[in-house]
Amino acid sequence: MNNKKRIMHVDMDAFFASIEQRDQPILKGKPVIIGGARGGRGVVSTCSYEARNYGVKSAMPIALAVKKCPRGIFIRPNGEKYVYTSIKVIEILQGYSSKVEPISIDEAYLDITGTAKDPDGEREIGNSLKREIKKKLGLTCSVGIASNRIFAKIAANMEKPDGLTIIGEDAVKLKIYTLPISELVGVGEKTEKILRNMGIKTIGDLAVYPQNELKRVFGANGEALSKIAKGEGSDRVLSIGEKEDAKSIGNEHTLDRDTSNENIINMLLLRLSGKVGRRLRESGVAGRTVAVKLRYGDFSTFSKRKTYPFFIWNDNVIYSISKELFYTIYKRFNKIRLIGITVSGLSKHCHNDNDSEIQTELFTGLQKIQKSEKLIKTIDILKDVYGEKVVKRAAYLNVF
Numbered sequence: 001m002n003n004k005k006r007i008m009h010v011d012m013d014a015f016f017a018s019i020e021q022r023d024q025p026i027l028k029g030k031p032v033i034i035g036g037a038r039g040g041r042g043v044v045s046t047c048s049y050e051a052r053n054y055g056v057k058s059a060m061p062i063a064l065a066v067k068k069c070p071r072g073i074f075i076r077p078n079g080e081k082y083v084y085t086s087i088k089v090i091e092i093l094q095g096y097s098s099k100v101e102p103i104s105i106d107e108a109y110l111d112i113t114g115t116a117k118d119p120d121g122e123r124e125i126g127n128s129l130k131r132e133i134k135k136k137l138g139l140t141c142s143v144g145i146a147s148n149r150i151f152a153k154i155a156a157n158m159e160k161p162d163g164l165t166i167i168g169e170d171a172v173k174l175k176i177y178t179l180p181i182s183e184l185v186g187v188g189e190k191t192e193k194i195l196r197n198m199g200i201k202t203i204g205d206l207a208v209y210p211q212n213e214l215k216r217v218f219g220a221n222g223e224a225l226s227k228i229a230k231g232e233g234s235d236r237v238l239s240i241g242e243k244e245d246a247k248s249i250g251n252e253h254t255l256d257r258d259t260s261n262e263n264i265i266n267m268l269l270l271r272l273s274g275k276v277g278r279r280l281r282e283s284g285v286a287g288r289t290v291a292v293k294l295r296y297g298d299f300s301t302f303s304k305r306k307t308y309p310f311f312i313w314n315d316n317v318i319y320s321i322s323k324e325l326f327y328t329i330y331k332r333f334n335k336i337r338l339i340g341i342t343v344s345g346l347s348k349h350c351h352n353d354n355d356s357e358i359q360t361e362l363f364t365g366l367q368k369i370q371k372s373e374k375l376i377k378t379i380d381i382l383k384d385v386y387g388e389k390v391v392k393r394a395a396y397l398n399v400f
C-alpha cells in the first residue's frame with residue numbers, strides 16, 4: 001500500500017535504579033537514588049520513579065537530592081552490572097529485527113518495517129517484546145512505534161514508565177501535532193521563544209508553517225526545524241556495526257586507570273581536540289557544535305554541548321571550548337574513566353590560514369564579550385534571528 005517505514009524506540013525505565021530494585025527486593029516501591037554517596041560532592045545518575053515524585057532528577061547534586069528527599073536510599077552505581085544488562089536487552093531486541101541501533105546504555109531504535117500489517121499487529125509485537133524483557137531480565141521498558149525516529153522517541157516517552165504507544169498514520173495529527181514545540185529535539189528555549197512570537201506553538205503549527213518563512217528567520221536551520229516537525233529524514237536505523245555517513249566527527253578515549261588528576265585530564269582533552277581537528281580537516285568539513293562526554297569510574301555518563309555562530313575546525317578552538325564544557329559538568333576529585341569530544345553540525349569548509357585567523361578572532365572575541373552580559377544577550381538574539389552571518393560581519397567591523 002505504501003512504503004513508509006515503521007520505527008520502534010525502546011527506552012528502559014529508570015534503568016540503573018530499576019536494576020537495583022530488582023536485585024534487592026527490599027528497595028521496591030522506595031525512593032532509590034543512584035549516584036554519589038550521601039554527603040559527597042557527586043551527582044545523581046538516575047533515580048526511581050518514587051524518588052522523582054520528590055523532585056529528584058538526573059545530574060542534580062547529591063546534596064540537593066538529600067534535601068528534596070531526605071528518606072531517599074542512596075546507592076553507588078554498579079557500572080559493570082548495568083553494561084551487562086544493557087547487552088542482554090540488546091540481545092532480546094535482536095530477536096525482533098535485524099536492524100537494532102543502540103543509542104545509549106538503555107535506548108535503541110529498531111526498524112520493524114513489514115513485521116506487522118496494522119497498529120494492532122504492532123501492539124502485539126510491542127507487548128511481546130515488553131513481556132520478554134520483563135520475564136528474562138525482570139525490568140520494564142517503554143516502547144514507541146511510529147513512521148520515523150523522532151516521533152517514535154516522543155511516543156516512547158508518552159506513557160512512561162512501562163508504556164506502549166503506537167502512532168499510526170492517523171494518530172500523527174492527534175497525538176504528535178498537538179504537542180508543544182518544546183517536545184522536539186533541537187528546539188531549545190531561545191528557538192522556542194522566537195517560534196512562539198511567530199505564533200508557532202505546537203509541533204503541528206511548525207510542520208505546516210511555510211519553509212521559506214522559517215528559512216528567512218533561521219537561515220539553514222529553518223529547513224531543519226521544518227523537517228524535524230514533520231519527522232522527515234529520520235527513518236533510517238543502522239544495524240550494529242554499520243557506520244553512519246559522517247554527520248559528526250568525534251573521538252573518545254578510555255583511560256587505562258581512572259583518574260581525577262587534572263594534568264592528565266587536560267592532556268587528554270588536548271590530544272582528543274587535536275585528533276578531532278585533524279579528522280575534520282582531512283574530511284574537508286567544519287562544524288558549529290562541540291560536545292564533550294565524560295564517564296566516571298562507575299559508568300555514570302554526562303555530556304554537554306554548545307553551538308557557536310561560526311564553523312569550528314581549529315585544534316586550539318576545539319580545545320578551549322571542550323575544556324570549558326568539561327569543567328561545567330566535571331565534579332572535581334571524582335575519578336574519570338572516559339572522555340570524548342565530538343564536533344557536529346558539519347558543513348563543507350575550506351581550511352585556509354585566513355579563515356583560521358577569523359575563527360580564532362571570533363572565538364577570543366566571543367570570550368571577551370561574555371563578560372558583558374547585556375551585550376551577549378543582544379548578540380544571542382541577533383544570532384538567533386539572522387544566523388551566523390551577522391556575527392561574522394560584526395567581527396570584520398571589530399565589534400568584538
Ligand code: TTP
Nearest residue numbers: 011012013014015016045046058059106300301
Ligand atoms: P535515561 O533513559 O535518560 O533515564 P532512566 O532510564 O534512568 O529513566 P527513564 O525512565 O526516564 O528513561 O538514562 C539511562 C541511564 O543512563 C540511567 O538509568 C542512568 C544513566 N544516566 C547517567 O549516567 N547520566 C545522566 O545524565 C542520565 C540522564 C542518565
Ligand code: MG
Nearest residue numbers: 011012013106
Ligand atoms: Mg531510560
